[in-house]
Amino acid sequence: MKITVIGTGYVGLVSGTCFAEMGNKVTCIDVDTNKIQKLEEGIIPIYEPGLEVMVKRNYERNTLKFSTKLSENLGGCDIAFIAVGTPMGDDGSADLKYVLQVAKEIGQNMTTPLIVVDKSTVPVGTADKVRAQIKEELDKRGVDIHFDVVSNPEFLKEGDAISDFMKPDRVVIGADSDETAEIMRTLYSPFFRSGSARLIVMDVRSAEMTKYVANAMLATKISFMNEISNICELVGADVNDVRIGIGSDSRIGYSFIYPGAGYGGSCFPKDVKALHRTAKEYGFDAELIGSVESVNDKQKLVIAKKVVKRFGEDLSGKTFAIWGLSFKPDTDDMREAPAIYIIKDLVSRGAKIKAYDPKAMHEAQECYLKGVQNITYCNSKYEAIVDADAMLLLTDWKEFRIPDFEELKAQLKTPIVFDGRNQYNDKMMQEQGFEYFQIGKQPLK
Ligand code: NAD
Numbered sequence: 001m002k003i004t005v006i007g008t009g010y011v012g013l014v015s016g017t018c019f020a021e022m023g024n025k026v027t028c029i030d031v032d033t034n035k036i037q038k039l040e041e042g043i044i045p046i047y048e049p050g051l052e053v054m055v056k057r058n059y060e061r062n063t064l065k066f067s068t069k070l071s072e073n074l075g076g077c078d079i080a081f082i083a084v085g086t087p088m089g090d091d092g093s094a095d096l097k098y099v100l101q102v103a104k105e106i107g108q109n110m111t112t113p114l115i116v117v118d119k120s121t122v123p124v125g126t127a128d129k130v131r132a133q134i135k136e137e138l139d140k141r142g143v144d145i146h147f148d149v150v151s152n153p154e155f156l157k158e159g160d161a162i163s164d165f166m167k168p169d170r171v172v173i174g175a176d177s178d179e180t181a182e183i184m185r186t187l188y189s190p191f192f193r194s195g196s197a198r199l200i201v202m203d204v205r206s207a208e209m210t211k212y213v214a215n216a217m218l219a220t221k222i223s224f225m226n227e228i229s230n231i232c233e234l235v236g237a238d239v240n241d242v243r244i245g246i247g248s249d250s251r252i253g254y255s256f257i258y259p260g261a262g263y264g265g266s267c268f269p270k271d272v273k274a275l276h277r278t279a280k281e282y283g284f285d286a287e288l289i290g291s292v293e294s295v296n297d298k299q300k301l302v303i304a305k306k307v308v309k310r311f312g313e314d315l316s317g318k319t320f321a322i323w324g325l326s327f328k329p330d331t332d333d334m335r336e337a338p339a340i341y342i343i344k345d346l347v348s349r350g351a352k353i354k355a356y357d358p359k360a361m362h363e364a365q366e367c368y369l370k371g372v373q374n375i376t377y378c379n380s381k382y383e384a385i386v387d388a389d390a391m392l393l394l395t396d397w398k399e400f401r402i403p404d405f406e407e408l409k410a411q412l413k414t415p416i417v418f419d420g421r422n423q424y425n426d427k428m429m430q431e432q433g434f435e436y437f438q439i440g441k442q443p444l445k
Pocket of ligand 1: 006154
């Protein structure tokens with residue numbers, strides 16, 4: 001099939017590349033000329049394991065190309081995916097300006113019948129808006145070209161994006177016509193050859209809703225466990241044991257019940273807010289979903305509060321090493337990362353920061369922590385700890401799992417570790433001479 005993917009970010013680039021890998025002819029479009037130029041030179045703008053090799057392979061065999069010009073890439077195209085951002089608007093709702101702009105451009109430029117697919121995460125009712133926008137532009141042009149609008153939300157996880165896309169747990173298709181659903185089924189059929197993946201076809205509104213509900217459910221599990229961790233700490237229980245104790249119940253399961261420094265990223269925070277907002281628009285106060293968000297906002301500062309409890313409100317003269325800036329491992333994405341909130345809080349109290357992350361240093365410096373004073377960016381985790389008063393582990397990158405504890409102790413001014421991801425065993429840390437603070441368990445005396 002001939003496919004155009006509009007928006008070449010995490011989702012657009014991964015989807016486009018994986019469709020190309022299956023032999024489709026794909027053009028990835030973006031308004032960012034710098035990004036497109038880099039991609040044409042073989043420079044991948046994001047860090048995602050396995051992506052670079054696949055992009056280069058498909059670019060070389062002409063199944064994947066890049067362009068800034070949508071107008072030149074719609075004629076003869078079978079399917080156009082909208083994969084632009086849907087950031088949080090001022091009122092918490094999903095801002096649809098990029099999606100509707102793309103819909104407008106599609107209406108202005110399409111010359112042959114087309115299936116338009118909303119792959120961006122968009123609130124219920126967006127497909128109707130996209131349809132209306134395209135129709136308006138076609139009417140302005142005085143032409144009648146057949147098109148259909150499908151919802152196909154994306155469930156890939158950054159860090160595992162390629163394998164999630166190539167071997168999906170499920171693909172959700174929201175389509176109002178059997179014919180269109182069948183074309184989508186054909187497109188995705190190569191991804192189902194092995195494994196037990198399922199393609200689930202439903203109406204458009206249910207598909208749009210499914211994405212928000214999936215993210216809200218996962219965020220709920222995280223906030224629930226974080227709330228439990230705070231109670232555990234107060235009552236003298238160990239959340240790590242409690243987690244194992246409850247996860248062994250197959251109705252609960254082990255996934256997504258790890259306590260930590262709060263969730264971040266480009267999806268959970270904005271999608272939980274947007275779902276809450278959607279309910280409000282329909283006159284319903286979704287209390288549980290609202291609490292998921294407020295629990296998370298507080299959780300992001302739990303580690304900073306532990307630092308303040310240990311070192312006092314005034315942190316001037318103190319230096320803290322930060323291990324991990326990205327919102328989770330295996331990505332350079334720092335959107336809504338707990339590290340942003342923790343570092344800003346510590347710096348506002350006069351602290352100096354020495355930060356290290358395997359992949360997100362550039363994002364931090366150029367974007368999310370740009371202009372924040374008193375941060376030194378270090379080349380390694382061991383450089384970051386030299387003469388620091390404590391180390392704060394904020395992202396569970398594999399390289400932080402078993403560090404050289406002797407080196408850690410030798411380089412820190414005082415052997416104190418605040419662990420926002422419960423990576424270490426507290427008894428072992430105590431034996432090694434560390435003062436060790438984790439989430440959901442009081443430090444050993
Ligand atoms: P992103 O910010 O990484 O990429 C969006 C891209 O769209 C940018 O490169 C931007 O320049 C481009 N763009 C904006 N307007 C455009 C236009 N008019 N024409 C062409 N390109 C345009 O965003 P993302 O993380 O890929 O997310 C895209 C959507 O997918 C969002 O709705 C998001 O919620 C959803 N989603 C993201 C993930 C994820 O892990 N990142 C997972 C599932 C779903």
